[in-house]
Amino acid sequence: MTLQSLAPSQHLYEHVADRIRTLITEKTLQPGDRLPSVRKLHEQFSVSISTVLEAYRLLEDQGLIGARPQSGYFVKQSHLFTPDEPKQSALPKHNFPVEVSLAYRVGVTMRDPNKVKLGAAVPGLELLPIATLNRLMSQIIRTHSEAVHSYSIAKGCESLHHEVAKRLIDAGCSINPNEIVITNGTTEAVYLSLRAVTKPGDTVAIESPCYYGILEALESLHLKALELPTHPQEGISLDHLEAALEHRQIAACALVPNFSNPLGSCMSDVNKQHLVTLLNQYDIPLIEDDIYGDLHFEGTRPKAVKAFDTEGRVLYCASASKTLSPGLRVGWSVPGRYQLKIEQLKMAMNWMTSIASQLTVAAFLGNGGYDRHLRQLRRAYQSQIIRMTQAVCDYFPAETKVTRPSGGYVLWLELSNEFEAMALYEEALDHQISVAPGVMFSPSGNYANCLRLNCGLPWTPEIDRAMQTLGYLTKRQLARKMLNE
Structure with missing residues (x-):
């Protein structure tokens, strides 16, 4: 890596930060990846160590990277694009x-070992x-x-x-x-x-x-x-x-x-x-x-x-x-x-x-x-939440709203009012995928257009394919409804 000529108003550390930011936005460096050491960038860019440190501090202030004690700097677990979040739920009229x-029936299918378990809130045993x-x-x-x-x-x-x-x-x-x-x-x-x-x-x-x-x-x-x-x-x-x-x-x-x-x-x-x-x-x-x-x-x-x-x-x-x-x-x-x-x-x-x-x-x-284990587990769940959110952005309808949890490992999706989560649940079973339809989470039958997704499992190509399938089925369902109207 070499530095190009500086913009007239730009400091050297800002230029170094721009180069690293580009690597992150173009996904050369992905969430969780370790950044090059300060000494390595000092040699590659032919700049002082203090310049590299200033660049890393700038990126840290911007929320793109984070430092871990005795481990160096890492790309922060954050989204390049974040969808809208659902609003506060409404007040039901009755007890x-x-x-x-329904919860019992869905719960049984969510734990079927032959299915991709995106419905049950279970941790990956390998974690x-x-x-x-x-x-x-x-x-x-x-x-x-x-x-x-x-x-x-x-x-x-x-x-x-x-x-x-x-x-x-x-x-x-x-x-x-x-x-x-x-x-x-x-x-x-x-x-x-x-x-x-x-x-x-x-x-x-x-x-x-x-x-x-x-x-x-x-x-x-x-x-x-x-x-x-x-x-x-x-x-x-x-x-x-x-x-x-x-x-x-x-x-x-x-x-x-x-x-x-x-x-x-x-x-x-x-x-x-x-x-x-x-x-x-x-x-x-x-x-x-x-x-x-x-x-x-x-x-x-x-x-x-x-x-x-x-x-x-x-x-x-x-x-x-x-x-x-x-x-x-x-x-x-x-x-x-x-x-x-x-x-x-x-x-x-x-x-x-x-x-x-x-x-x-x-x-x-x-x-x-236990504390060391928890640190590793938290990083894994955070990474999996981000990968799942990105998959929703990539594969689901653009208007899909997604929660932004700061802990745990479940996501809540809200789609347009025309969407029927139970219909998706039934179709997904035919593709060996389990999901949790929103109506399971309300005794009054609310949230028929919502889903809960499990992010407790380490990300795999199988999960990515399952998310592609769910996105396709969702889009197809909504397209059919528009045609019928």
């Missing part, structure tokens, strides 16, 4: 009983520390040969309590290990929490769209859902929640405040504090699902709502399913004032969570490698 037979977990479990079975086959107390193993309590410091929570109850994943933690604070016929305030697993729990407990408008960046509308608390009988709230599924929204600390103030004012419990909290892309981990809870009204739920292993089924609850009730319900339901699984997760959390 609705939850009926989830998870399976070999290390297997080794740790083997050691635990050998060294705790009787304990892993014995009954234990319902609240779980003491060693895991301590490790989870230490991890919760990053979420802004100061938790005594004795306040933690171990569960079979976040799903059981949420289910037990709903049982602890509601009775059949009660109404629970939820985000809209809402994770269909929460809807399944509501349906099984004969609860009603009050869908509240939710913004793709800011989360649930607290103004609408406050109005609902003033005028309706609400027994509880069930929310995913950090990187919600399916929108990917993340509430600010200010809104989390305001939410807790509302809960205290109206004496309403919150079931907080924080399963994606550790999967932020930039900066520090967002705080949990539990971090602002001083009166024990927040029943915090999370697990290792999205970061370590879905199959180990290790989750936890910090239920505050409802702890005794949760422990009694846990014992009545299945007595305890697998001892071998608990000790395996505790050993991994305690061996010092």
Whole structure:
């Protein structure tokens, strides 16, 4: 590489930055690629090291590159073109009983191993520390040969309590290990929490769209859902929640405040504090699902709502399913004032969570490698979100709106009102592709023109072909509708 003559008003470092920017915009250097070292560019461009550093600082300020300690500079995980984002959802007119037979049917097909799994929000197993977990479990079975086959107390193993309590410091929570109850994943933690604070016929305030697993729990407990408008960046509308608390009988709230599924929204600390103030004012419990909290892309981990809870009204739920292993089924609850009730319900339901699984997760959390694993996982998910978003831009209709999550690994697509996501779901199955139609995420049948896509799987040519196919089917469906009109 050589430098051309400078523009009259241009500094030398700006010219160097222009050359690097061109390599990025022309995709010679792609998101995640390592840039040439400062010394290498100093030699190639015949400029001083300080000039190269100034160029890199300029590109860093412009959001194109980022520095990693002791690793150098890398092209930042950002889009060259970003589609519009969906607007905040509208306020439904009524509370609705939850009926989830569709979610069950779609959920079965989403997990078909013969299909490209773009519907189920599952992580790629190749991104998870399976070999290390297997080794740790083997050691635990050998060294705790009787304990892993014995009954234990319902609240779980003491060693895991301590490790989870230490991890919760990053979420802004100061938790005594004795306040933690171990569960079979976040799903059981949420289910037990709903049982602890509601009775059949009660109404629970939820985000809209809402994770269909929460809807399944509501349906099984004969609860009603009050869908509240939710913004793709800011989360649930607290103004609408406050109005609902003033005028309706609400027994509880069930929310995913950090990187919600399916929108990917993340509430600010200010809104989390305001939410807790509302809960205290109206004496309403919150079931907080924080399963994606550790999967932020930039900066520090967002705080949990539990971090602002001083009166024990927040029943915090999370697990290792999205970061370590879905199959180990290790989750936890910090239920505050409802702890005794949760422990009694846990014992009545299945007595305890697998001892071998608990000790395996505790050993991994305690061996010092979890933070390093999370850094790698976050970079992978961020890269996959970007690749999927770019594929939507390349293959789907130009008017398609896409969320811009800053963590987690799901995308929410909104198409024109004429689009029928269920029709695409059926057609995609014929092409061995699973997707999650938007109606799964609303008990009132909203979001018929929306899709959720899974970005938890490493990008492959197979996924790229699947996205091309989905884009083609979408365009064909809309073109047929225009002809029929």
